[in-house]
Amino acid sequence: MTTRIAIVTGAARGIGRGIAERLAKDGLDVAVADLPAMREELDQVVAAVEKQGRRALAVDTDVTSKEQTDALVRDVAGHFGQVDVFVANAGIARVTSLLDTGLEEFEQIMAVNLRGVFLSYQAAARQMIAQGTGGKIIGAASIVAYRPFALLGPYSASKWGVRGLTQAAAMEWAKYGITVNAYCPGIVGTAMWDLIDEKLAEAEGLDKGRAIKKYAEAIALGRVEEPADVAAFVSYLASPDSDYMTGQSVMIDGGIQFS
Numbered sequence: 001m002t003t004r005i006a007i008v009t010g011a012a013r014g015i016g017r018g019i020a021e022r023l024a025k026d027g028l029d030v031a032v033a034d035l036p037a038m039r040e041e042l043d044q045v046v047a048a049v050e051k052q053g054r055r056a057l058a059v060d061t062d063v064t065s066k067e068q069t070d071a072l073v074r075d076v077a078g079h080f081g082q083v084d085v086f087v088a089n090a091g092i093a094r095v096t097s098l099l100d101t102g103l104e105e106f107e108q109i110m111a112v113n114l115r116g117v118f119l120s121y122q123a124a125a126r127q128m129i130a131q132g133t134g135g136k137i138i139g140a141a142s143i144v145a146y147r148p149f150a151l152l153g154p155y156s157a158s159k160w161g162v163r164g165l166t167q168a169a170a171m172e173w174a175k176y177g178i179t180v181n182a183y184c185p186g187i188v189g190t191a192m193w194d195l196i197d198e199k200l201a202e203a204e205g206l207d208k209g210r211a212i213k214k215y216a217e218a219i220a221l222g223r224v225e226e227p228a229d230v231a232a233f234v235s236y237l238a239s240p241d242s243d244y245m246t247g248q249s250v251m252i253d254g255g256i257q258f259s
């Protein structure tokens with residue numbers, strides 16, 4: 001069997017890095033993409049993938065740009081011959097009340113979290129359709145795609161949008177053998193939550209580090225999530241074991257939300 005090729009965006013750190021390393025462990029060759037400012041960290045992920053005996057490629061990409069996202073897929077297909085798995089992981093969080101959110105901030109969140117996922121899904125699907133191979137398209141949603149967090153309103157709306165986009169893409173592309181699913185993590189201990197903790201602590205008059213502790217009390221399994229917890233589920237979504245699953249946004253949160 002030929003080696004499958006995956007692309008992971010926002011892969012320089014956090015959950016994206018965890019996913020890239022896990023897919024490499026699963027035997028896939030992996031292209032990792034992130035903003036140019038993250039190149040040093042991205043190169044470390046390339047080294048970690050290669051250490052597992054897999055081929056890797058780093059591509060500077062801003063997923064808000066159609067040109068760059070199309071080029072990412074084109075370059076990876078040119079380099080490795082095909083694209084089998086696309087993980088649209090890149091995202092940003094902003095802690096802001098709805099009344100205080102300026103238009104520019106709202107649009108920035110939507111540009112990365114929703115437009116970026118749309119552009120990623122579209123570029124990946126066009127490549128997979130042209131190949132005639134089917135494929136696995138996977139997006140980053142969140143538990144807030146089901147029930148928002150106050151002060152994370154625009155962020156929550158963007159993730160709600162990812163859930164809708166994932167359903168529509170699954171409906172449209174099933175006939176090409178492409179499945180489209182999303183992962184919905186809870187509270188993962190990454191740089192993103194460092195920022196959320198700092199801003200929520202400020203807003204709620206808590207000391208730094210207290211907000212994440214407070215929110216983590218809601219986790220039934222009793223610990224903050226790690227990137228590897230998310231990556232284990234993405235590994236399943238990227239594998240043939242999930243071939244009969246499409247259009248789903250699945251909570252992997254240690255038991256915060258119960259639907």
Ligand SMILES: NC(=O)C1=CN([C@@H]2O[C@H](COP(=O)(O)OP(=O)(O)OC[C@H]3O[C@@H](n4cnc5c(N)ncnc54)[C@H](O)[C@@H]3O)[C@@H](O)[C@H]2O)C=CC1
Nearest residue numbers: 010014015062063089090091140142185187188190191192
């Ligand atoms: N940390 C958490 O608790 C949760 C995270 N998520 C989602 O998981 C995904 C990954 O989150 P984390 O690893 O925690 O975040 P992170 O902030 O640690 O990493 C995000 C990565 O995305 C990159 N990125 C940002 N804007 C980009 C752009 N325009 N183009 C390309 N790359 C860009 C960043 O440079 C960074 O390397 C995000 O979509 C996030 O919304 C979902 C639920 C919970």
Ligand SMILES: CC(=O)C(C)=O
Nearest residue numbers: 093142143144186187
């Ligand atoms: C960042 C995020 O999506 C949550 C739920 O914390």
